[in-house]
Amino acid sequence: MTILRNPAGIPDATVARLPLYLRALDELAQQGKGVCSSEHLAAAAGVNSAIVRKDLSHLGSYGTRGVGYDVAFLASQIATVVGRTQPWEVVIVGAGHLGSALAAYQGFGARGVKVAAVVDADPRLIGTTVGGHVVRSIDELADVVEQTGVSLAIIATPPASAQGVADALVAAGIRSILNFAPTALRLPDDVDLRQVDVAAELQILGYHAHRRAAASSDAPAGEAVTS
Amino acid sequence: MTILRNPAGIPDATVARLPLYLRALDELAQQGKGVCSSEHLAAAAGVNSAIVRKDLSHLGSYGTRGVGYDVAFLASQIATVVGRTQPWEVVIVGAGHLGSALAAYQGFGARGVKVAAVVDADPRLIGTTVGGHVVRSIDELADVVEQTGVSLAIIATPPASAQGVADALVAAGIRSILNFAPTALRLPDDVDLRQVDVAAELQILGYHAHRRAAASSDAPAGEAVTS
DNA sequence: CGTTGTGAAATAATTCACAGCA
DNA sequence: TGCTGTGAATTATTTCACAACG
Incomplete structure (x- = not known):
């Protein structure tokens, strides 16, 4: 039953974010940062820090408590996991x-x-x-x-x-x-x-824009939703 | 507390699929199909039929039991929801x-x-x-x-x-x-x-390809992964 | 009949909150 | 002291399974 399931157990949602961390770490390395906190990495990748720590915990314990993660080392670990050791x-x-x-x-x-x-x-x-x-x-x-x-x-x-x-x-x-x-x-x-x-993607954005527009013409005197 | 929450209650995952349904319905319409089942629509959109029914149930009850959905009508309903009534x-x-x-x-x-x-x-x-x-x-x-x-x-x-x-x-x-x-x-x-x-996206594909490769050089008598 | 619509169950993902450690 | 790593709680999503119904 579980033959086709994720055998090494890295959740899909995490896998989808690993490339973002890799990109962020490359940037941080280029800026000369040798170490970064989950907060830093989260900001650079555009997610929140709890999710960074949880994601990275699936790969192993590569951080240092009270300090953060070694940028180069963490990058190489993630690169290995995603198979980016060669192009x-x-x-x-x-x-x-x-x-x-x-x-x-x-x-x-x-x-x-x-x-x-x-x-x-x-x-x-x-x-x-x-x-x-x-x-x-x-x-x-x-x-x-x-x-x-x-x-x-x-x-x-x-x-x-x-x-x-x-x-x-x-x-x-x-x-x-x-x-x-x-x-x-x-x-x-x-x-x-x-x-x-x-x-x-544009239609998804359109849906939200649409709702925003509807919501703002909403507050002024309640009119029944027709149809 | 809940002010910023999804106020009309269409889940994000559903919103992200509505454009796929719309595209699939347009195709079905062009093929001359006047009505389609959740199974048909699921195949055309590349998802499974239970999810189609659940998704559509968030918009309303636009299907006919024993028959399916009117292609043109459903398309117009979804188009309205995503605000595709004008470009x-x-x-x-x-x-x-x-x-x-x-x-x-x-x-x-x-x-x-x-x-x-x-x-x-x-x-x-x-x-x-x-x-x-x-x-x-x-x-x-x-x-x-x-x-x-x-x-x-x-x-x-x-x-x-x-x-x-x-x-x-x-x-x-x-x-x-x-x-x-x-x-x-x-x-x-x-x-x-x-x-x-x-x-x-390519790195995500790479991760899975990587794992496939590792898995297949796994069964045949354990040999260290060379290069 | 055949297919929808949907509660309930199962699974997945996120967020919280804090113990544990450098 | 400050930040990681992680169980536990929460929230979201998918899947099941079947009653309701044209």
Whole structure:
């Protein structure tokens, strides 16, 4: 029953925050801070300090009571846990606006991510260069995966192509996919999928903005909620 | 005590899924489906059916037992709740690779989002056109916000500029921000912030990939993890 | 019938609050 | 003294399971 469950027991919510701590620690290190409290780290990562301590307690006892955490040491511990000891190589599928932007993104290196290849289905894009990468045909996907040894993939195609691309990625051996196409992908259970949907994010913001607006036109003389 | 709490009582987790349902319903409508079960909707949105029913129950009783949900009607109900009755106008700050890609993104319209303006600090970019929008100076931000009536903003700048941009947005009256810069923003409590961090998403995938790899070199007679 | 809507149970995540330690 | 690490309490979310109902 519990075979597929989180076997080393780091909660998902914690795992999702580890990259934020890593980023914050890198910043603190660059500022010359050798040690930081959970309060510092919390501020730098944008969460509260209780959650930082609880999260870190899942990794081990790396702090010193009365002092705080050694910035460099804690960073290396988290890097080990998330497997950032060497860069993760990623293939970007889709060389349109978004795919190109990601291929050209300068921020990946410092975060342990290396773009290994860019592929697309459009013959007009194949052979062009985006972010220093020559775009290869999506038909070569299996070769590309084998040659470069990538283990992560980003889908940056129109939604209509996304499922086909995902199937091809899985067939090529990829088991971790970050999908920017706004569509639900059907994938085997052993493939790990994360989704980024910009329009959805904006709608969530819209919901709250909407409520704020409704609330402020609320106080003035109670009018029955119609419908 | 409970003044700041979710006053209409739709849980955050539910709000975050409403845009997915909306997208799924639009697709189903386009396929000519007039009615769908929670099972259908769950498949199209990529969640399970119990959660769909629970989520929708927070909005009201819009289904018919034994039949399902009227696709068009349910879509209009959700659209009303998230305030998608008219398009949300958004200003994009940063006309680099990512900002341009977002400005050119064709998928916003159907999701109720309209890019109203693009601004940047770089004089070389001001006056150029991205995605049909003439890039204006960030110094005109207050004017732009006033003229266009935007209420949502996207930050697509380098991390070092993000806090300054956020402050300027807040000063201009913006209360909903989607931040793509990998940095924690310090903002007043009444400003709603969502964060997209691509490198962090990849690290989360990396964590699981890492564990998978460790687990599979686990069963075969324990050999130390080489390199 | 088949499917919704929902209480109740189970699970997960956050927050509290403080003992324990450098 | 000051800050970590952590049980316990709280709150949030998911899942179950089934009565209600068109």
